[in-house]
Amino acid sequence: MPKPTSHLASLWVIYCLTFTLSLIPECHAQASPQSAPIEEIVIRAQKRDQTLQDVPLSLSLVDAQQLDQGGAASLQDVGYWQPNVRLSPQITVSHYANFYIRGMGLNGSVVSDEPAVGVFVDDLYLGFGGGVLTDFVDVDSVQILRGPQGTLYGHSTTAGVVKLTHQPPVFHPGFTAKVKLGSDKFRSLAATMTNQLDRNGHWAGRLSVLTKEQDGAYRNIHPLGEDIGAARLKVIKPSLRWLPNDNFESLLRLEAGKSTSTVGPRYALLEGSNNRVERLFDLHQVPRPDEGTLMLNNTPDLQGRWAQAVLTVDVGLTLGELKSITGYRTYDQEIAADADGSPFTVFEFSDDTEINQHQVSQEFVFNMDNSWMAITTGAYFFKQHIHYREHRLMDTNTDSYNEQWSLGELDHSSWSLFAHTEWDITPRLTLGLGARYNTETKSADYALRARQPDPPCVNGFASCVPTFSDRHTWRSWVPKISLQRYLNDMSHLFAQVSRGFRSGGFNMRAVLPSPVGPYKPEQVTAYEVGYKMHLADHGANLNIAAFYNVYDDLQKTALDNDGNQSILNAAAANIRGIEITGTLQPTTYLALNISVGRMWAGYKSFAGLDVDGDGVPDPELARSLDLPDVPSWTAAFQAALTHDLGWAILDLNLDYSFTSGFMTNEVNTAEVDGYSLFNATIGVTWGDHWSARLYGRNLLDKLHYISSFKTSCCTVGDRGPVREYGLSLQYAL
DSSP states (O other): OOOHHHHHHHHHHHHHHHHHHHTOGGGSTTOOSSOOOOOOOEEOTTSSOEEGGGSSSEEEEEEHHHHHHHTOOSHHHHHTTSTTEEEEEOSSSTTOEEEEETTEEOOSOOTTSOOSEEEEETTEEOSSSTTOSOOOOSEEEEEEEESOOHHHHOSSOSSEEEEEEEOOOOSSOEEEEEEEEETTTEEEEEEEEEEEOSTTSOEEEEEEEEEEEEOOSBOBOOTTSOOBOOEEEEEEEEEEEEEEETTEEEEEEEEEEEEEEOOOOEEEOOOSOOOHHHHHHHHTTOOOOOTTOBOOSSOOEEEEEEEEEEEEEEEEOSSSEEEEEEEEEEEEEEEEEETTOSSSOSEEEEEEEEEEEEEEEEEEEEEEEOSSEEEEEEEEEEEEEEEEEEEEEEEOSSSSEEEEEEEEEEEEEEEEEEEEEEEEEETTEEEEEEEEEEEEEEEEEEEOOBSSSSOSOSSSGGGOOOOEEEEEEEEEEEEEEEEEEEEETTEEEEEEEEEEEEOOBOOTTOOBTSOOOOBOOEEEEEEEEEEEEEEGGGTEEEEEEEEEEEEEEEEEEEEOTTSOEEEEEEEEEEEEEEEEEEEEEEETTEEEEEEEEEEEEEEEEETTOOSSSSSSOOHHHHTTSOOTTOOSEEEEEEEEEEEEOSSEEEEEEEEEEEEOOEEOSTTSOOEEOOEEEEEEEEEEEETTTEEEEEEEESTTOOOOEEEEEEOSSOEEEEEOOOOEEEEEEEEEO
16 A cells, blocks of 8 residues: 555655746746736635635635646546545446545445535535536536535535536627547537527526547456446536626526446455355356456446426525525436446346436525624525335355345435524624524335345335335434634634534335334534635635544444445544645746645444444444545645747646545455546647647556445455546637
8 A cells, every 4th residue: 555655745746846847937938927816716605705715614616727727527536636535436326426525425325325425516405426426517616615514504414515516607609619539439529608698688598518428448358248438428508597687686507418328347356255256256267357357247337317407596685685596306317237346147236226316495595794794594495205226136156146126215305494694703803603403304115125035026126015114304403603813814713613414314225124214313513623824916825624523323334244235323433634725826827736634533432333244233343443435645736837839828737646545344344545646638729719638637547446345245346547538629709
């Protein structure tokens, strides 16, 4: 495993060399030795307008230009740049989010699991992880709020929030078209047009489309399988803006998309553990493949379709501003997956496995702001329905397999009231107080798989007989208190204590007679102190934060030897850490970004976990385990160098990221090693309309794994992206 200290030292050397290079005037024609001022960025992280560096929160923002220059195609790419953040997909179910912030998140694809990281697209909360990780289309910015955000964002944000915002329509003509070609026959076409729609300048529209195709990037040597990773994606995004006067604005955003992909890549990691897959290699005398060699007998496949609408209305009133956000989303997904990652049928999902989800939501937010106090109050309602059916092919340990079916319906509704105020006690000292009251209700009707001779689904979904039905309501208060002390006009300190909650629920993949639920909500008490400095005239920002999170009734998904998933929340844990992010723009032609994250995590107790596999919980052994999916170190460095050639502008963008190794299951029998990734892009802009960009990702083609699991059937690793390269050409009006 790579040593984190050596990688941090390398990162610092790269930073110093790049800064030194920027000071050589011969390298940069027409360059100014003056530091470039950093523009103040206005955001709504606390649901009202504030500048980025003034918000007393640990957060990051990546705008459209940074996404383009960095070659970021999805949220997964953005996650590599942030400290203590991992925005990874769930490999079995493509586009399904397994997001982690500050050591907490969701690992798996149990659709009834509540995420710990709340994802909001144009202020629409996504009720579950399906369909989150698709390619960017006309994105304006990505914001990542680290730490519990329950007061203003509600349930299931105990780890943090990811906010994705798209470009709005504008009242002047605009047109952009981009063609991209890359490795493994990657090809995509994206186009956006926007303009005023009436003579009076009250209506504006925008239309964005994306179509993408790619062949499999991961070679499968099994003669019955195909290369893995092929993808087809089509997205259309129309939006309409109405601005009749200065006190009223409405914005309707629509989106529809369809994706097809051969999901993966999943590898059987052969380590002499005598599991079922390894015994089958010996039984059939099949040569063991090298590490990283894909050998799947069935090609995974996923079909996803979604549609959503978000209507935002802003009304200026005498006392403040009222915002209404109305949302609707539906998502359907069909899944086939070779979960054992081997040339044998040991653990697979048949292609009639399916997820159907639809949701509606309504939020009202009122803001009142004067010279010494800001008040934000609101109400929120959310409702969703999830239908899930699963068809498994499972090894019977007799060189054959049987078929298992399960069927489930889940209804989930939530409503809440919230308020947050910031009061200037003195011109340099601000007190923040907030609270949210929330009610969650879930109803479950399941026909679950069972450990018995007569299963509830004997032969297909039509034969399913309900085995579990229940309804439960949870209520909670989430308070927050903060202090912000300005040291001068350029820097401030902040400290806060907050609570967060993650909804309780029912396990849609439970195997009877193991517990289905209801399991309790997860609670966290978070302590944080931070320092922010913004030297606009000197082109520098520095943010430092230290946190200590105490979790009770921690929700953890544990796998047994048969690959069955149980959701346990008898655990208590502490996670503490530090984050440092810095931006330096010493000249107009150079921008540097650096981030470092360090975490320490451990259980205080875990009463229900069976560590040694004897069927009896081992609370004493559990206390010494590492929390899964918590890398001790994360670090990133980015450099953007711009050079004016006279007839064109050239830019070079380099980025490096490091993630240390971590355990990937509750009992600490599976882990992944640390890895480093190097990416680069070179862009050129000429004339008034044309630009081109050459990009490369994972340039060293580093074999790395983003997750793994281990059962009696197999030990499986989920490989991260392989090396990608390509060229894009853009015309912008």
